[in-house]
Amino acid sequence: MLVFERPSETAVASAVDALRKDFGERAVTSHSVREHHSHGEGMRDAGLPDVVVFPETNEEVASIVKLCNQARIPVIAFGTGTSLEGHLKALYGGVCIDLSRMNNILQVNAEDLDCRVQAGVTREQLNAEIRSTGLFFPIDPGANASLGGMSATRASGTNAVRYGTMKENILGLTVVTPDGRIIKTGTRARKSSAGYDLTRLYVGSEGTLGIITEIQLKLYGVPERISAAVCQFDELSNAVNVVITAMQLGIPMARIELLDEVQMDACIKYSKLEGFAAKPTLFMEFHGTDAYVAEQIEQMKSITADYGGSDYRFADKPEDRTKLWKARHDAYWAGMSYKPGNQAFATDSCVPISRLADCIAAAKAEIAKTSLTCMIVGHVGDGNFHVQISFNPDNAQEREQAETAAAQIARIAIGMGGTCTGEHGIGIHKLDALKEEHGEAVDVMRTIKKALDPNNIMNPGKTIPMN
Amino acid sequence: MQTNLAPFIKDTPQGIEADAILRSCVHCGFCTATCPTYQVLGDELDGPRGRIYLIKQVLEGAEPTKKTQQHLDRCLTCRNCESACPSGVQYGRLVDIGRSVVEEKVGRTALEKATRATLRKALLNKPLFNTAMKIGRAVRPLLPSALKAKVQPLRNAGTWPTAQHARTMIVLDNCVQNAMSPSIDFATARVLDKAGVTLKWVSAGGCCGALSHHLNAHDEAVTKVKANIDAWWPLIEAGAEAIVGTASGCSVMLKDYGHFMQHDAAYAEKAKRVAALSKDVSEVIAAEWPQLKAKVKASSDRISYHPPCTLQHGMKLKGGVEAMLKDIGFDLLPVADSHLCCGSAGTYSVLQPTISEELKSRKLKSLTAEGPSQIATSNIGCMTHLQSGTTLPVKHWIELLDERLA
Ligand SMILES: Cc1cc2nc3c(=O)[nH]c(=O)nc-3n(C[C@H](O)[C@H](O)[C@H](O)COP(=O)(O)OP(=O)(O)OC[C@H]3O[C@@H](n4cnc5c(N)ncnc54)[C@H](O)[C@@H]3O)c2cc1C
Ligand code: SF4
Ligand code: SF4
Numbered sequence: 069m070l071v072f073e074r075p076s077e078t079a080v081a082s083a084v085d086a087l088r089k090d091f092g093e094r095a096v097t098s099h100s101v102r103e104h105h106s107h108g109e110g111m112r113d114a115g116l117p118d119v120v121v122f123p124e125t126n127e128e129v130a131s132i133v134k135l136c137n138q139a140r141i142p143v144i145a146f147g148t149g150t151s152l153e154g155h156l157k158a159l160y161g162g163v164c165i166d167l168s169r170m171n172n173i174l175q176v177n178a179e180d181l182d183c184r185v186q187a188g189v190t191r192e193q194l195n196a197e198i199r200s201t202g203l204f205f206p207i208d209p210g211a212n213a214s215l216g217g218m219s220a221t222r223a224s225g226t227n228a229v230r231y232g233t234m235k236e237n238i239l240g241l242t243v244v245t246p247d248g249r250i251i252k253t254g255t256r257a258r259k260s261s262a263g264y265d266l267t268r269l270y271v272g273s274e275g276t277l278g279i280i281t282e283i284q285l286k287l288y289g290v291p292e293r294i295s296a297a298v299c300q301f302d303e304l305s306n307a308v309n310v311v312i313t314a315m316q317l318g319i320p321m322a323r324i325e326l327l328d329e330v331q332m333d334a335c336i337k338y339s340k341l342e343g344f345a346a347k348p349t350l351f352m353e354f355h356g357t358d359a360y361v362a363e364q365i366e367q368m369k370s371i372t373a374d375y376g377g378s379d380y381r382f383a384d385k386p387e388d389r390t391k392l393w394k395a396r397h398d399a400y401w402a403g404m405s406y407k408p409g410n411q412a413f414a415t416d417s418c419v420p421i422s423r424l425a426d427c428i429a430a431a432k433a434e435i436a437k438t439s440l441t442c443m444i445v446g447h448v449g450d451g452n453f454h455v456q457i458s459f460n461p462d463n464a465q466e467r468e469q470a471e472t473a474a475a476q477i478a479r480i481a482i483g484m485g486g487t488c489t490g491e492h493g494i495g496i497h498k499l500d501a502l503k504e505e506h507g508e509a510v511d512v513m514r515t516i517k518k519a520l521d522p523n524n525i526m527n528p529g530k531t532i533p534m535n
Numbered sequence: 536m537q538t539n540l541a542p543f544i545k546d547t548p549q550g551i552e553a554d555a556i557l558r559s560c561v562h563c564g565f566c567t568a569t570c571p572t573y574q575v576l577g578d579e580l581d582g583p584r585g586r587i588y589l590i591k592q593v594l595e596g597a598e599p600t601k602k603t604q605q606h607l608d609r610c611l612t613c614r615n616c617e618s619a620c621p622s623g624v625q626y627g628r629l630v631d632i633g634r635s636v637v638e639e640k641v642g643r644t645a646l647e648k649a650t651r652a653t654l655r656k657a658l659l660n661k662p663l664f665n666t667a668m669k670i671g672r673a674v675r676p677l678l679p680s681a682l683k684a685k686v687q688p689l690r691n692a693g694t695w696p697t698a699q700h701a702r703t704m705i706v707l708d709n710c711v712q713n714a715m716s717p718s719i720d721f722a723t724a725r726v727l728d729k730a731g732v733t734l735k736w737v738s739a740g741g742c743c744g745a746l747s748h749h750l751n752a753h754d755e756a757v758t759k760v761k762a763n764i765d766a767w768w769p770l771i772e773a774g775a776e777a778i779v780g781t782a783s784g785c786s787v788m789l790k791d792y793g794h795f796m797q798h799d800a801a802y803a804e805k806a807k808r809v810a811a812l813s814k815d816v817s818e819v820i821a822a823e824w825p826q827l828k829a830k831v832k833a834s835s836d837r838i839s840y841h842p843p844c845t846l847q848h849g850m851k852l853k854g855g856v857e858a859m860l861k862d863i864g865f866d867l868l869p870v871a872d873s874h875l876c877c878g879s880a881g882t883y884s885v886l887q888p889t890i891s892e893e894l895k896s897r898k899l900k901s902l903t904a905e906g907p908s909q910i911a912t913s914n915i916g917c918m919t920h921l922q923s924g925t926t927l928p929v930k931h932w933i934e935l936l937d938e939r940l941a
Pocket of ligand 3: 569570571572573582583586610611612614616617626
């Protein structure tokens with residue numbers, strides 16, 4: 069559906085000329101650079117921007133957006149290009165703003181447990197640079213994404229069950245609006261009742277309302293004791309029930325991740341894990357004081373024993389923990405290399421915890437209808453799991469099976485009072501699912517979009533179905 | 536990655552190999568952050584994932600441009616990315632294929648051609664190179680500093696041992712090493728002599744073929760390889776145990792002879808045998824270490840060691856040299872980012888001087904951070920390159936052993 073009219077070639081050419089004049093070598097039109105910026109991970113159907121610009125300041129971002137608004141040319145923000153739902157595809161060409169050069173940490177306020185970063189700082193960079201303060205930033209999507217991109221997709225990660233998602237961890241933003249104003253939302257205060265919560269509006273807006281250039285983030289003290297443990301099961305349902313019970317009992321796990329037998333097989337091979345079986349598995353982590361961690365582990369052990377879980381394999385040394393969590397973070401790549409040459413969809417259902425077992429069972433039934441290799445992995449502590457559906461992109465039937473299964477799995481979650489996307493976002497692939505999930509509310513979202521971006525230049529065609 | 540190679544290459548041996556490599560890449564980008572050229576230039580297309588993508592596009596039929604070629608030229612072929620890749624992508628092989636296809640399609644400017652030809656001719660023509668080095672040394676005080684750096688005073692090589700042991704090994708006659716630093720082969724011969732091995736030096740005109748290969752002079756490389764095989768064959772038949780490479784850049788090429796000649800009916804089998812016998816000097820010494828160790832005097836000097844890319848990434852030989860040096864008491868200082876290339880990379884330092892210089896200064900900064908009295912490495916290229924940026928002595932580690940032979 070056409071929701072935006074491609075700007076005329078002359079309009080684009082003169083905008084490109086103007087950008088070249090202002091940005092010199094930082095305005096790039098080479099095919100390979102445009103191609104690199106035309107997609108995230110996941111499916112890469114082409115849709116090239118006309119030019120990629122690498123600004124370094126808020127004012128430079130504002131000048132680009134202003135120019136595009138006047139010329140009615142699309143603007144697409146680019147963080148690190150790891151999004152999975154076609155977020156970055158330049159459906160109508162336009163200007164891609166790559167924020168990777170805005171990668172400075174502007175302040176670290178250790179005494180208030182917060183910091184301010186530019187949007188291009190990546191999560192690993194932030195943690196490496198604040199290591200000496202004894203603080204850390206917990207949100208950890210599998211990829212080393214930019215904090216701007218993570219804000220824009222409302223990302224989460226393995227720590228979300230304890231520390232929340234991006235939504236809970238952003239105190240405020242600097243945003244360049246579609247008409248080129250630079251505004252600040254939020255404050256450094258932990259709470260505020262001052263007016264509309266614009267911060268929450270921009271978080272998760274996928275670049276459709278403005279460009280985030282700075283982010284005020286919450287930080288946390290590195291816990292005194294961190295203990296990671298792995299427990300394996302014969303039955304997937306038993307592993308899932310352990311998670312549900314633990315959450316219902318309020319055990320304050322820092323991380324609890326589920327991998328089914330296929331995903332575990334892929335991870336063992338890819339990350340060269342030793343001493344594990346290709347069985348349904350839980351990766352867990354406990355944070356706190358020595359005594360507190362010991363207590364949590366005892367409680368967990370009694371639950372896993374009830375569901376026939378194996379003995380725990382502990383990883384207490386930092387390097388062992390790193391290896392374990394790296395294997396978990398790399399699960400997506402493990403899945404990709406399981407079937408070389410294949411493509412994959414990663415579904416992203418999230419349901420109330422009591423429905424998790426039903427939802428996973430229904431997803432499994434959906435998978436069984438296909439002939440495809442699928443694997444399950446997820447941040448199950450908050451009811452979120454992914455089915456990675458692998459298919460041969462040259463085989464139309466496989467692709468169709470994959471698309472149908474992915475849509476159906478999203479629908480199942482919605483039917484259980486959950487959401488089609490816990491953390492990856494809508495992009496272009498989940499526009500229909502958003503309508504199913506939110507019905508009339510989508511119309512209100514559309515009203516907001518039209519009010520803030522009347523010319524529809526901000527990442528047009530994404531996130532909100534415009535008709 | 537999904538691939539769809541264009542008809543011009545699809546069913547050729549190169550195409551089949553490239554296709555398998557491309558499909559094994561999942562595009563995760565773990566290699567990118569560790570790539571030295573990405574670190575210096577900060578452009579996706581100057582990192583391995585970007586280069587793989589460029590090569591894929593070209594093999595799928597996209598027309599490469601001068602820019603494409605530049606991104607591939609800027610690659611050091613250090614193969615750091617291979618060490619970082621969890622999916623086992625053989626980037627080194629892929630970039631060889633990509634470079635030759637791109638060169639065929641976009642060609643080289645007259646100036647580039649001339650530089651490359653001169654480089655090859657100068658380095659491969661022994662008498663010419665030897666003379667150049669001699670003259671260079673004689674007039675060194677008069678040379679401009681950039682050139683002076685490359686022409687360093689010669690260390691006395693000493694004498695070649697005369698004892699004839701029952702055990703023999705062959706040493707490769709390196710193209711540049713013997714002119715620039717003959718002491719390395721002499722030192723190797725003396726150390727092996729202590730282990731009861733006679734090292735035989737057979738000349739086939741010099742060079743393992745790597746130089747020509749990396750400058751895309753395929754036929755010239757094949758000629759070199761064949762000449763070496765022919766020269767060594769009688770000694771191999773007579774029972775030589777190994778072909779020793781004293782420069783890791785050559786060792787890695789020797790080990791690749793089997794693959795390199797696989798489609799040559801007359802030489803394929805012999806090349807495989809040569810490759811199987813080929814060892815880096817560090818492997819040979821490690822095998823003799825139990826008996827050699829006692830014959831080397833201990834030292835407590837503070838030194839830092841630079842493992843060349845061809846050693847640690849190319850041959851995946853990590854930690855061997857360090858273990859032996861530590862074993863005789865050397866205080867081996869910690870070196871940050873020891874996986875990174877020093878920027879020498881064969882002829883790279885001449886063809887891409889800016890990036891090369893930047894990498895050299897970064898490397899020397901980490902090598903000298905803890906105040907070593909000298910620097911050791913395993914490859915003549917790295918040695919002269921690093922030496923050109925420091926007043927500390929930079930030596931081949933085998934020379935350090937040789938100096939301490941009891
Ligand atoms: C292996 C792998 C594992 C993953 N695991 C997780 C996971 O566990 N949890 C999770 O939540 N996600 C996960 N993801 C998805 C992805 O990492 C996240 O969506 C991430 O937040 C994207 O960040 P980015 O910097 O790559 O953004 P990009 O992909 O560059 O952009 C994403 C979207 O945000 C917009 N955007 C980017 N920067 C800005 C900005 N400064 N201002 C306004 N809009 C902007 C873009 O226009 C686009 O619409 C995973 C992806 C991969 C490949
Ligand atoms: S690390 Fe390996 S699989 Fe990943 S992008 Fe690099 S070459 Fe490809
Ligand atoms: S070989 Fe070295 S320079 Fe080339 S892409 Fe790999 S890491 Fe980078």
